Amino acid sequence: MKVEVNEVAVKSIITPSNLPDADYVINPYLGCSFGCKYCYASFMARFAGIAEPSWGNFVYAKVNAPELIKKELSGRRKDKYFGKRILLSSVTDPYQPCENRYQLTKSILQEFTSAEIDSNIEVLTRSPIVARDRDILSQLPNCEVGMTVHYIEEDEPISMIEPRGYPMRKRLKALAQLADSGIRTYAFIGPLFPYMFYEEDRMSHLLHELREVGVQEVFLEKINRKAGMVRIHQADIATFEKDNLAKTQTADKMTDSQVMQMVEEYGLSLRLGSVLEH
C-alpha cells in the first residue's frame, strides 16, 4: 500500500517530555511511513482521526515546524532550552523518506545551530537519510545520533516486521559517515525478540560491526508486547518469531548479564546500564 503524505500546520512543535532521557521532544511529522509492526506510537493515529491499524500508511508533514522553532529559539524564549535534552523524535521517525522533499528536520536542526544554544540534541532514527545532515549535526555543541538496528544478515526476515525499513547495511554506512564527521553515535538494538538471545554468534557479529562503524554505546530493549502495533499484528509477529527460532543454531539462550558482558567486551557502553524490559 502506498503511503499517503499530506501537509498540516500545527500550533506547537516542541513539547515537554516525561521520557527518562529527554526534557523536550520534537516530532516534525505525524504518522510514520516505516510501519513497524512492533511500534508503540500507533496510538498517535487518533490525532489524525485515523484508525490505529492504518498506522504506517500515512504521514502528515508539519510544514510550519521550522517557523515555530525559529520563534521558540528567539529572544528570551530560548533560555528555557539551555542545557536541556531535546529528542527528535518520540512518536515518529524524523527522517521519513519524505524528509528528502520537506527537509523539516534539517531546517529545525539549522535553527538550533543559528540560535547558538547548548541543548543536548538527540536524534533517534532508523533512516540513513540522517547522514545527509552530518554537516549541521556536527556544528551542534552537544549532539548524538541513535540508529535502530537489528541483525545485519537478516534483512529479509526483518522486512516482515519492518516493512518499509531501509536495509541494515545502509544504516551502518550512515553510522560510519556520522562518526567520520565527529558525531557521537549509538545503536538502538531493538526490539529484541527472544530468538535473538539464542544467537550468541549473531549478537557478537552485530556488536563487532557496530564498533567498526564507530558506535560508542548501545541501547538494548526487549519487545514490548503491550505496544499498539504488536497487539494488532500478533499473528505476523508470532510467525516471525517461530520462523527465526527454528533457524537458530543453539538452544543455549544467553542471559541478560551474558549479553551485557558481551557489550562490555566489545568496549561499548550500555545505555541505562541494563537490558530494558517491559
Ligand code: SF4
Ligand atoms: S520508525 Fe518508529 S515511529 Fe515509525 S513505525 Fe517504526 S517504531 Fe514506529
